[in-house]
Amino acid sequence: MRLHVATEDEIRRGETADVYFRRIRKVLEEEGLADTEVVAEISTRSLPEGWEWGVLCGVEEALALLEGRDVTVYAMDEGEVFRPGQPVMRIEGPYVEFCELETALIGCLAKATGIATKAARCKVAAGGKPVYSFGIRRQHPAIAPMVDRAAYVGGCDGVSGIKGAELIGERPVGTMPHAFVLVFGDQRKAWRAFDEHVPEDVPRIALVDTMYDEVEEALMAAEELRERLDGVRLDTPSSRRGDMAEIVREVRWELDLRGYEHVKIMVSGGLDEGEIRRLAEVGADAFGVGTAISDAPAVDFAMDLVEIEGEPRSKRGKLSGAKQVWRCPNCLDDVVLPRGKEPSPCPECGSEREPLLRKFVEEGEVVREPKSPKEARRHVLETVGELEGLDLTE
Structure with missing residues (x-):
């Protein structure tokens, strides 16, 4: 074997x-x-x-x-x-x-x-805002479809796994990894390439915390893609995170101030119910949840x-x-x-x-x-x- x-x-x-x-x-x-x-x-x-x-x-x-x-x-x-x-x-x-x-x-x-229960609790914590299951990398790949299916049954709005999404009759969801941006070595080039080559029905969600400050990269992405940008994702590691609620507030303020009210804010990385609830209250629009759900x-x-x-x-x-x-x-x-x-x-x-x-x-x-x-x-x-x-x- x-x-x-x-x-x-x-x-x-x-x-x-x-x-x-x-x-x-x-x-x-x-x-x-x-x-x-x-x-x-x-x-x-x-x-x-x-x-x-x-x-x-x-x-x-x-x-x-x-x-x-x-x-x-x-x-x-x-x-x-x-x-x-x-x-x-x-x-x-x-x-x-x-x-x-x-x-x-x-x-x-x-x-x-x-x-499924943890997924439902995360959905409650989000106040009904979208919650996506991003946690299959925390479990053995043999049970990845089960993990995604259970998360969806519990209330998640989508799952990242290809096989898991097939099992529930949905399309898999996901944005882009930091590796993608690092390979280009330039955030703007990475976002442009994503927009150019990825199918139109895939939301344009730019990862905005790879090399610069989250607010700076969020504004760069908005300026680059403008009305085509659906949202930005904050996946800041804990070692650089600080107060995530304040980061979300600041990103929302600066985007709105420049006319980018249509750009949603998605947060991922180390989220659990308490953090989801806190971030939902300050303006986060969607959540990618990994270990908290898959390792429930x-x-x-x-x-x-x-x-x-x-x-x-x-x-x-x-x-x-x-x-x-x-x-x-x-x-x-x-x-x-x-x-x-x-x-x-x-x-x-x-x-x-x-x-x-x-x-x-x-x-x-x-x-x-x-x-x-x-x-x-x-x-x-x-x-x-x-x-x-x-x-x-x-």
Whole structure:
């Protein structure tokens, strides 16, 4: 192996599983317990960094692993907003049918959900202004498409990766690297060449912090490209940055003063929620976010058996019995109840609650397709916007 990655077939065969699942499967088969029917639930008790809600992502991959197995699967949909303690997926069937897939199933959901949630939080911090995912260089290239897809589902307005953009049915986005300007040795020549050769439908965003002061280069770019310049990007390294909010204020002031109000300001490099919020308030128009999104903490999902042969049974600390999550579509208030128990109407608005765990796979056959990345993203922006009191929809 030149690249240290597992193939799709190897993952499906359970070759990325923790070894004890393979061992106990053999024991169960030898003891005549291979047909034992169980109900397993995937959930988390807590979310990273005090997050109050998460954005579920990775459902499509998880369902692909379970397709063709003798199991029935209920799940929240791709892009659904969930809270700690709620089951996000339920699997019913013989335990040996899916025990070796537990590692992969949790892995598919844990990292993608962390990335999608962080992307949504960055979008909230930006107050709905554009946020782009620029972080695939911080992860192994084998999972670059997953990183971009999860970031988009969580609310990012675009992704930089070629394969990731293809996966979500969008065009990749990006400006220009410092290396491009350095090769020319002259900012103006670099910007002119970019404008001359890059397709017309690509926004003219000039990188303006390579060799001179940000304000000076921003004005140079505006003078060079004038009405053709869509925006400038500030990617100043921390060693030279100073107060980034003051730099944004100054660039905005000087551009406006000279009649370049149409030129947007994009900021990238080391951004997280707090910095995004601060810069959005002083005039930054868009954000390229890398490590904060792509290296977001994974959500600590676990899979637990809650029923054995129809009998409620679970380990200590877990609530036994299959469950359903019910949500008020207006107040977004949730209740978790035993399967089969109908909820009361929402006490706040009187609306009937809707089930969030829906059947996606029945005895190995897919009976419902998860939301597409675009549909999931739209749902995330609507739901998170309601929770945070913001209009995040476009």
